[in-house]
Amino acid sequence: MSFLSDPRWRDAAAHLPDYLGSHVQVSLAALALGLVISLPLAILARNHAVIRGILLGLASVVQTVPGLALLALFYPLLLAIASLTLHWFGFDFSAFGFLPAMLALALYSMLPVLRNTITGLNGVDPALLEAAQGVGMTPRQSLFTVELPLALPVIMAGIRTSAVWVIGTATLSTPIGQTSLGNYIFAGLQTQNWVLVLFGCAASALLALAVDQFLTLIERGLRERKRLRTMLGSVGIAALVAATLIPSMAREPLTYVVGAKTFAEQYVLSALIEQRLQAAGLQASTREGLGSSVIFQALAANNIDVYVDYSGTLWLNQFHRTDMPPRETLLAELKEILAKQDITLLGALGFENAYALVMPRQRADALGIHSITDLAAHAPTLSIAGDYEFFSRPEWTALQKAYGLSFRTQRQMQPDFMYAAVASGDVDVIAGYTSEGRIREYDLETLADPKHAIAPYDAVLLLAPRRAHDAALQEALKPLLERIDIATMREANLRASGSNANSPPAAVALWLWQKIGRQ
């Protein structure tokens, strides 16, 4: 099969209207908002050194915050504001998706516009300012007929820079629930589908280039008084905007939204849920690539209707519990806590996706390591790798405390690369996930945890408050409960991380259903 005839291209292209449309929508809205704020600010600040310094300083600080973090910060911020407005004024708004993404991106877009507008205006020849005054212009007339037109090339350069930044950074708005071209990239990275990653990168790069070109046309048209150019550029931008409105108009508003976090298993399970709901005659769509804490808040706020979470994650991260009751007790108690927030814990799927310390079976046999107790003796000569959060999670603290673990080195890694790294001996031990398909593929061993330091991570189905009494939904989901064992889930995850026609999440979900539906 050649690279271009790969069926995944077609799969990727099918999502393009939705992803591209949402991407353009959020980018252009952010850019417009950024302009509306920063242009007047720059104009006001241009003659006041102190205000100018403060503004540029603030904008630069914003710029140093990584895009992903800035986007992520806006979500809890808006949640807090929404709860305040609900409390004070009796209304709230969705802090999920479009709004936080647009606000964060607008903030991100401000620096180049502020800086270039101030530079451009201050660069106008003082003799011309005097001439404008001398022919009888008011300061306002001078600004609009002389200063702004003369500063236009510099200002437009700033706008173009910020357009390119915003369009690029908007790919990072996927985890806070804003559909974007980043959906390709996040899904592709998680399922090792490089076609998707490439597709997402190329699409956002092309979009950025196109918008840049349209803006250049508008600028040159304005400067050289060529109406045709200005029109072409404006028509281009307008066409992009119009194109974005089509999918959002076509989108069914009354569907069940299935959430998924940012890893392959979640993509497969959300596809499975979507398929089951559709099979039951319900309209369903997925919202993929949501951040781990965002997704729970989104459910609580009814922005999504159903998703799969893990008992230990909720216990430790959401409710900050430090006690560690046995598996069944924890589940029962969790169900009660969730019920207080009107969230329904419908039941467990049957497998656990827990953290586990993992090493190659051969190596483990050779060293006689089969549990973490055995490992502790060898740890000072070994290296360990974990995902980005593992070493700051309570599990790691608990493990160190329970077994007195101390490794020679510890490093953080992209989860997808950990398994290959430990199989090849680059690291000795990894903190992997028990449902990971590559554990079987690479013949790895998950070490036993006799002291139960690691929390149980049962996969559980959660329903949004507004679906608490939705019998149709619950009926459609019941056949999934207690049906997926760890071996099946591992195999499904392995399939999803492959790179062939059977590996898109929807295809794996079909396979999974065939497997468990016949039991």
Next chain:
Amino acid sequence: MALAPLIAYAHVGKRFAGGHDGERITAVDDVSLDIAAGEFLAIVGASGSGKSTLLRLANRLLDPDSGRVTVEGQDVRDVDPVHLRRRMGYVFQSGGLFPHMRVFDNIAVTPRLLGWPAAEIAARVDELLDLVRLERSLHCDRLPHELSGGQQQRVGVARALAARPRIMLMDEPFGALDPLTRDTLGEEYRALHRSLALTTVMVTHDMTEALLLADRIAVMQAGRVVAQGQPAELSNNNDPYVAELLRTPRRQAERLNALLPGASAQ
């Protein structure tokens, strides 16, 4: 002179911040000067003598620290500066044209600010282009950088005249031009000054130009008017600085008379 002055400076002083040690620099020092209606006054002085500052005080591009300036009998402080400027023409050094506007739009700028109807503006621009001897069809749609220095200054004069002011303020208007163009433009402007019954105040550092164009000359040195009068009166003035300023044109005239016999007869 029987008529009340059109522009009058009475004990006007102006200082700027910016000397070292936060000292303020005196640009104009207790100047009293009257300009009669229909008069062509040249203010002559070295750079830094305060002549441009004095000019800017007339249309409130600057406000005096002391004394008062009256235009048409009114204290300029009681007049809205924007309206004041719209009824006085101002010609800037090397044109001061707006580089992003066509010749037409540059000339039309003040009439537009005054809200003239479009047809009237178009007719006025045509009239002015004829007046400053620019070809309508050739120059109307050009941008300033497509014109020669002399053409730019013609547009500058046309722009200043556009709203039919009685008063023209000119800040070294012909200073940046080559001698031939400068001479032609000066003569042409002088003709316009007469035919349109303008009152003109022109700042220049060139005594020859001042002598050839102006009815009356005020000489400034270090913020003060050290002498004023018609060329013949200045010639009798015994201020050493005035004598020094007159030395160059005198010597040039003698040299030219010697080199071009018969020239003086013309």
